[in-house]
Structure formats: structure tokens, C-alpha cells
Amino acid sequence: MxxxxxxxxxxxxxxxxxxxxxxxxxxxxxxxxxxxxxxxxxxxxxxxxxxxxxISTPPSEVCQELIRASLEHNWDEAYNQGKTQFLQKRECCAGALEGHFIATLCKLTGAKTVLEVGMFTGTTTLAVAQALPHDGKVYALEIEDYMRNFAQPFFQRAGVSDRVEVVVGAASEGIAKLAAQGKCFDLAFLDADKTGYLGYYKQLMDLNLILPGGAIIVDNTLMKGRTYYPGGVKDELADAIREFNEFVRKDSRVDVVALPFRDGVSIITRRQESSPEADDIITGTAHSRILQRLKLNSKVALITGAGQGIGRAFAHALGEAGAAVAVADINGDAAERVAAELAAKGVRATAITADVTQAKECQRMVDTVVERLGALDIAVNNAGVNFNNAAEDTPESEWDMTFNLNTKGLFLCCQAEGRYMLAQGHGRIINTASMASLLVPHPQKQIAYNASKAAVVKITQTLGAEWAGRGLTVNCMSPGIVNTALIQSEALRPLAKEWLQQIPMGRLAEVSDLQAAIVFMASDASSFMTGHNLVLDGGHTLW
Ligand SMILES: C[S@@+](CC[C@H](N)C(=O)[O-])C[C@H]1O[C@@H](n2cnc3c(N)ncnc32)[C@H](O)[C@@H]1O
Missing domain, CATH: 1.20.5 (Single alpha-helices involved in coiled-coils or other helix-helix interfaces)
Structure with a gap:
């Protein structure tokens, strides 16, 4: 070309x-x-x-109202009445498409903290806040106090006030203040006074305020085309932007891509370290940053007992981390429901009805996963039962049912999964044990459960050792008492108060407390861990 x-x-x-x-x-x-x-x-x-x-998704209704209010506002009057320091113009509003663009970048990068330099009436701020997770935050710097009052009711109406912090004052001071508070950002959007851009950029870069993997997005880098075609006119703004563009282009710390989107948008990302002396610790193993190492892209995961509770939470966690997920449960409807939940959020998922107390069923389940999803890289053996009876009253049938599923069934799953994984030369098996493998939970009586879960740890240790060096790791997780349907039985519900006193953290585990651990255990990041029993119990086993 x-x-x-x-x-x-x-x-x-x-x-x-x-x-x-x-x-x-x-x-x-x-x-x-x-x-x-x-x-x-x-x-x-x-x-x-x-x-x-x-052809782009329109902004939310509140965002549309805010854009309309910004465009219809009498900015001349606000200035003449001394409400704004500068004569503002409706064109300052970046508009629906650009707000949507920045918000999309936030979603793409999984941003949690965002800095906007130059908020105006907050249309982009709002779009970004709506795209952030609920524990995310956008810090919006704005020299005009008037804008904070203008935007606040819209943030409130959209229910995102707690995700927005407006810092009023000169942007350079705002950046310094946030830096002094230890704030860092996944994304920064530069859109204030154009002559200040270079200073803001240097502050952000020199103080390392953009997190690894983050970016600085800069608006108006074409300045109506006057950066490359000045037309012979003296032009302070275009000169400042041109100087900024040239500085960034020559800055060896970054890569920049300039897009002819609206008035020109540049996306600046920090370069990955590439010097020959840089070791794995500097570059990340295989040049993967630590959070990238937790990704499960193109892996296939099987979770048993995934129709509800802990298994369902595991299925979602592994799916969100990038794995295709086979949801197995003896209750086919429950498995279908969870597979549908996963599919609705874009996870490749399939449901399998299986009774894992039967060797043949375990084999069929593994074969079905491979047939439908093409492989089996991660297997989480989570199906289990718990009955409550004093030792002297425990019927033989209860002992058998517990061991049949929690122990024999889990081993049969490991065996079928392990055979496949040993042949392919890699795999991760994670078994759900329990803190009952380490202490005798009380006051409830559950001898069969306690013994079955202690056996799960021993199975895990044995397989971890036997299959070490053949590409497989086998680990187990021991949750404390988890707030699931299992503990809502008439026998257990009244005991919750007593349990809370036994747990240093003073609360039961939620299934979401276990999700990050299962992703770590399933990922390449845990490749040196095998035969391990990872305890997640809020300190329960410490007392
Ligand atoms: C182009 S508008 C921002 C538009 C906004 N980002 C949006 O997406 O709609 C520029 C804003 O920067 C503010 N501003 C200008 N100079 C500033 C400075 N030195 N510090 C902080 N804000 C400034 C202006 O008051 C104005 O509201």
C-alpha cells in the first residue's frame, strides 16, 4: 500500500x-x-x-439524559454568572460513541481503577463507571467545581456514585494527590487542557501510576487535522498536541497506536521488557504476566457435583478464567441449568448426567467430555454427601453411601480422568476434601463424612506422588463450613451460631471464597504443587 x-x-x-x-x-x-x-x-x-x-450500542438511558443535558446547557450563562472559571462549550462533551469506546476498553482489559483527566459533565465517567465491577472506581479530575454538581445527580440516578470520585482542582495537582494516596490505574483517559497533556503523561509514566498491562488513552491527538495540516495558521493547541505525539512516539518505554476515531484517539501501552539479560522474574514465565498465568484459555475442565453450591461456583470460576466447562451432576436438570448459566455468559459448556459411584459411569463421563469438548485438562472431583448421626447410631447403609460417593466414587473419577491425562501427558486433578480431614467438626456428629474426607486427602497425596513427573498434579481443597444448601438441613441449621464462635474470622465460607483458589490450582501457575491439601476455613482449624 x-x-x-x-x-x-x-x-x-x-x-x-x-x-x-x-x-x-x-x-x-x-x-x-x-x-x-x-x-x-x-x-x-x-x-x-x-x-x-x-451501528454501535447506544448509551444507557441515564447517560443519554446526561449527554442531552450537557449539550442543552447554557454554558455562556454559567460563565457570565461566574459559576465556571472558563467559558465551557458543549463540544467539550466527548459524546456517546467515545464514552462507549473508553468503557469498552475498560471491559476488555478487566479494568478496576480508571483515571479520567478532564471530566467535563461526566458522560465518559458515567459510561466507564457503569462498565466497571462494583468494587471498581473511576477518579475524575476536573478544574471546575460546577461540573461535580452537574454530574453528581446523574451518577446517583445510575446507582454508580460509590464508583466515582471527582477530584476538583488542577489536574497536575489531582494526579499528585492520588499518587500520594498510593492510587494506581488500569487505564487513564487524558482529555483536559491540551497544553497540559505532556505534563500529565510524564507524571503518570514517571510515577508509575499505570499498572502493568494498563494503558493511557489520549483524546484529540489529531486536533481537527491541524497536527498534520496546520494550514499556515499559528495554533497553540495543535502545536502542543504535535509535540505530545512526537514525544510519545519516541518514548522507548511505550508503544502507541493512533486511531482516526473522532478527533483522533491514541492508545499508549507500556512495552514488555525484552533485554537479553531479563530473566523470567522480570519478563514473567514465558513472557506471561502473573495474572495471565492464571488464565485457562483453551483448557477443558470437568467438575462433578457442579449442579449447585461449591461445584457450581467452581464451574463459573473456571469458565470465567477461560476454560470450556463440563458440568456433571447426578441431577441432570441441575447440570443443564448451570451449563445454561455458563453458556449465557459466553462460556463453552456442556451438561453431563452421571452417577460417579459407578466405574463405568465415570469412564462414560470422561469419554463424553472428550467427545464433546475435545480434551480433558482439568478435573474437579467435588460430588459428595454428608449425613449427621452419632457414631453409635450410624447405620451401615449411611457409612456405605458416604464412602461410595465421597471416597470410592472420587477415586473412580480420579482413575478414569488420570488414565486419560497420563496418556496425554498433562492434567490437573483437584479433589474437594474438607477441613473435617484435619479436625473433628463439632457439635454435629458425622463420623462417616469425617473419615471419608480424611481418605480423600490420602488418595490425593498418593496419586500426587504416583503421578508426579508424568505431567499430572493432584491436589485437594479443604473448605471450612460453607454456606450452602448442604448445611440448611434441620439438623445443622441451629448449629450455625456455635460454628461462628469456632471460626476466628467469625463467619462461614461463601462459595465465592473458594473460586480464586480453584483457578490457581487448575492453572499452570500451580505446576510445582502436588499432593497438597489447601485449607480455606477462615482459621477454623487453628482453634
Ligand atoms: C474536553 S473536556 C472533557 C470531556 C470529558 N472527558 C468527556 O468525556 O466528556 C475538558 C475538561 O477539562 C477540564 N480542564 C481543563 N483544564 C483543566 C485542568 N488544568 N485541570 C483539570 N481539568 C481541566 C475542563 O474544565 C473541561 O471540563
């Missing part, structure tokens, strides 16, 4: 088509021909932004 025109001679983008049409208009001798060409160039240029709006 040369000068925007491809070897075929055909222009390929709307701008290239414009260049082509206007070039022809310049060469046309017939005035009516020139007019026709200019008209078609005008229509093509005029239609671009509305079309982009039309």
Missing part, C-alpha cells in the same frame, strides 16, 4: 474514498462535474459519525 491507495488502485477506507473523489474534483474541468463530486464527498463525510452511532 502506498499513500493510502492499494496496488489495485482502489481506495479502501472512507477517507481514501474521500481523497479519491476530491482529487477527481480538483482535476475536473466541467464545473457541474466538480459540484457532483464535491456533493458526494460531502455526503460521505457527513454520514460517517451518524452511521457509527447507528
Amino acid at each position: 502506498e499513500n493510502g491507495i492499494h496496488k489495485t488502485g482502489q481506495p479502501d477506507t472512507p477517507v481514501e474514498v474521500l481523497v479519491d473523489i476530491l482529487g477527481k474534483a480538483l482535476q475536473a474541468n466541467d464545473p457541474s462535474e466538480t459540484r457532483k463530486l464535491v456533493e458526494s464527498a460531502h455526503k460521505l463525510a457527513k454520514g460517517l459519525d451518524p452511521y457509527l452511532d447507528a
Whole structure:
């Protein structure tokens, strides 16, 4: 490609088509021909932004109201009445598409903390806040106190006030203040005074305020085209942006991509360390940053007992981390429901009905996973039961049922999964044990359960040792008392008060407390851990 025109001679983008049409208009001798060409160039240029709006998801209703209020506000009057320090203009509002663009980048990068330098009426702030997780925050720097009051009711209406902190004052001071408070950002959006950009950029970079994997997004890097076509006019803003663009382009710490989106948007990311002296600790193992090492992309995970409670939480955690998920349960409807939940959030998932107390069923389950999802990389053996009876009253049938599922069934699963994984040369098996493997939970009586879970730890240790060095790791997790349907039985519910006094942290585990651990145990990041019993009990076993 040369000068925007491809070897075929055909222009390929709307701008290239414009260049082509206007070039022809310049060469046309017939005035009516020139007019026709200019008209078609005008229509093509005029239609671009509305079309982009039309094919993009519209902003939320509150965001639309805020954009409307920003555009309709009498900014001259606000200035004349001394409410704003500077004469603000409606064009300051970045608009729906750009707010949506920044919010999309937040979602793509999994951002939690975002800095906006130059908030105006907060339309982008709002779009970003709505895209952040509920424990995320956008810090919006704005020199005009008036804007905080303008935007606040809209943040409240959208229910995101606790996700927005407006810092009023000069942006350089705001950045310094946030830095002094130890704040760091996944993304920063530079959109305040253009002559200040270089200073803000240097502050953010020199103070390391952008987290590894983060980015600085900069608006107006084309400055209406005056950066590359000044038109012979003295232009302080275009000069400042040009100087900024050139500085960033030459800054060896970063990569930058400039997009012809609206008034030009540049995305600046920090370069990965690449010097030959850099070891794995500097570059990350296989150049994967620590959070990337936890990703389970293209892995296939099987979870038994995944129709509810802990297993369901494991299935969601592994799916969110990138794995395709086979949801196995003896209750087929429950398995289908969880598989549907996963599919609805974009996880490749399948449901399998299986009774894992039967060797044949375990084999069929593994075969089905491989047949439907193409492999089996991670297996979480989680199906289990718990009955409550004093030792002297425990019927033989209860002992058998408990051991059949919790112990024999778990071993049969490990065996079927292990055979497949040994043949493929890699795999992660994670068994659900219990803190009952380490202490005797009380006051409830559950001898069969306690003994079955102690056996799970021994199975895990034995398999971990036997299969070590053959690409497999086998570990188990021992949750404390988890707030699930299992403990809602009539026998157990009244005991909750007593348990709370036994737990140093003073609360039961929620299934979500176990999710990060299962991802770690399933990922390459845990490759040196095998035969381990990971206890997650709020300190219960310490007392
Ligand atoms: C282009 S508007 C921001 C638009 C906004 N980011 C959006 O997405 O709609 C620029 C804003 O920067 C503010 N501003 C200008 N100079 C500033 C400074 N030195 N410190 C903080 N804010 C400043 C202005 O008051 C104005 O509200």
C-alpha cells in the first residue's frame, strides 16, 4: 500500500474514498462535474459519525439524559454568572460513541481503577463507571467545581456514585494527590487542557501510576487535522498536541497506536521488557504476566457435583478464567441449568448426567467430555454427601453411601480422568476434601463424612506422588463450613451460631471464597504443587 491507495488502485477506507473523489474534483474541468463530486464527498463525510452511532450500542438511558443535558446547557450563562472559571462549550462533551469506546476498553482489559483527566459533565465517567465491577472506581479530575454538581445527580440516578470520585482542582495537582494516596490505574483517559497533556503523561509514566498491562488513552491527538495540516495558521493547541505525539512516539518505554476515531484517539501501552539479560522474574514465565498465568484459555475442565453450591461456583470460576466447562451432576436438570448459566455468559459448556459411584459411569463421563469438548485438562472431583448421626447410631447403609460417593466414587473419577491425562501427558486433578480431614467438626456428629474426607486427602497425596513427573498434579481443597444448601438441613441449621464462635474470622465460607483458589490450582501457575491439601476455613482449624 502506498499513500493510502492499494496496488489495485482502489481506495479502501472512507477517507481514501474521500481523497479519491476530491482529487477527481480538483482535476475536473466541467464545473457541474466538480459540484457532483464535491456533493458526494460531502455526503460521505457527513454520514460517517451518524452511521457509527447507528451501528454501535447506544448509551444507557441515564447517560443519554446526561449527554442531552450537557449539550442543552447554557454554558455562556454559567460563565457570565461566574459559576465556571472558563467559558465551557458543549463540544467539550466527548459524546456517546467515545464514552462507549473508553468503557469498552475498560471491559476488555478487566479494568478496576480508571483515571479520567478532564471530566467535563461526566458522560465518559458515567459510561466507564457503569462498565466497571462494583468494587471498581473511576477518579475524575476536573478544574471546575460546577461540573461535580452537574454530574453528581446523574451518577446517583445510575446507582454508580460509590464508583466515582471527582477530584476538583488542577489536574497536575489531582494526579499528585492520588499518587500520594498510593492510587494506581488500569487505564487513564487524558482529555483536559491540551497544553497540559505532556505534563500529565510524564507524571503518570514517571510515577508509575499505570499498572502493568494498563494503558493511557489520549483524546484529540489529531486536533481537527491541524497536527498534520496546520494550514499556515499559528495554533497553540495543535502545536502542543504535535509535540505530545512526537514525544510519545519516541518514548522507548511505550508503544502507541493512533486511531482516526473522532478527533483522533491514541492508545499508549507500556512495552514488555525484552533485554537479553531479563530473566523470567522480570519478563514473567514465558513472557506471561502473573495474572495471565492464571488464565485457562483453551483448557477443558470437568467438575462433578457442579449442579449447585461449591461445584457450581467452581464451574463459573473456571469458565470465567477461560476454560470450556463440563458440568456433571447426578441431577441432570441441575447440570443443564448451570451449563445454561455458563453458556449465557459466553462460556463453552456442556451438561453431563452421571452417577460417579459407578466405574463405568465415570469412564462414560470422561469419554463424553472428550467427545464433546475435545480434551480433558482439568478435573474437579467435588460430588459428595454428608449425613449427621452419632457414631453409635450410624447405620451401615449411611457409612456405605458416604464412602461410595465421597471416597470410592472420587477415586473412580480420579482413575478414569488420570488414565486419560497420563496418556496425554498433562492434567490437573483437584479433589474437594474438607477441613473435617484435619479436625473433628463439632457439635454435629458425622463420623462417616469425617473419615471419608480424611481418605480423600490420602488418595490425593498418593496419586500426587504416583503421578508426579508424568505431567499430572493432584491436589485437594479443604473448605471450612460453607454456606450452602448442604448445611440448611434441620439438623445443622441451629448449629450455625456455635460454628461462628469456632471460626476466628467469625463467619462461614461463601462459595465465592473458594473460586480464586480453584483457578490457581487448575492453572499452570500451580505446576510445582502436588499432593497438597489447601485449607480455606477462615482459621477454623487453628482453634
Ligand atoms: C474536553 S473536556 C472533557 C470531556 C470529558 N472527558 C468527556 O468525556 O466528556 C475538558 C475538561 O477539562 C477540564 N480542564 C481543563 N483544564 C483543566 C485542568 N488544568 N485541570 C483539570 N481539568 C481541566 C475542563 O474544565 C473541561 O471540563
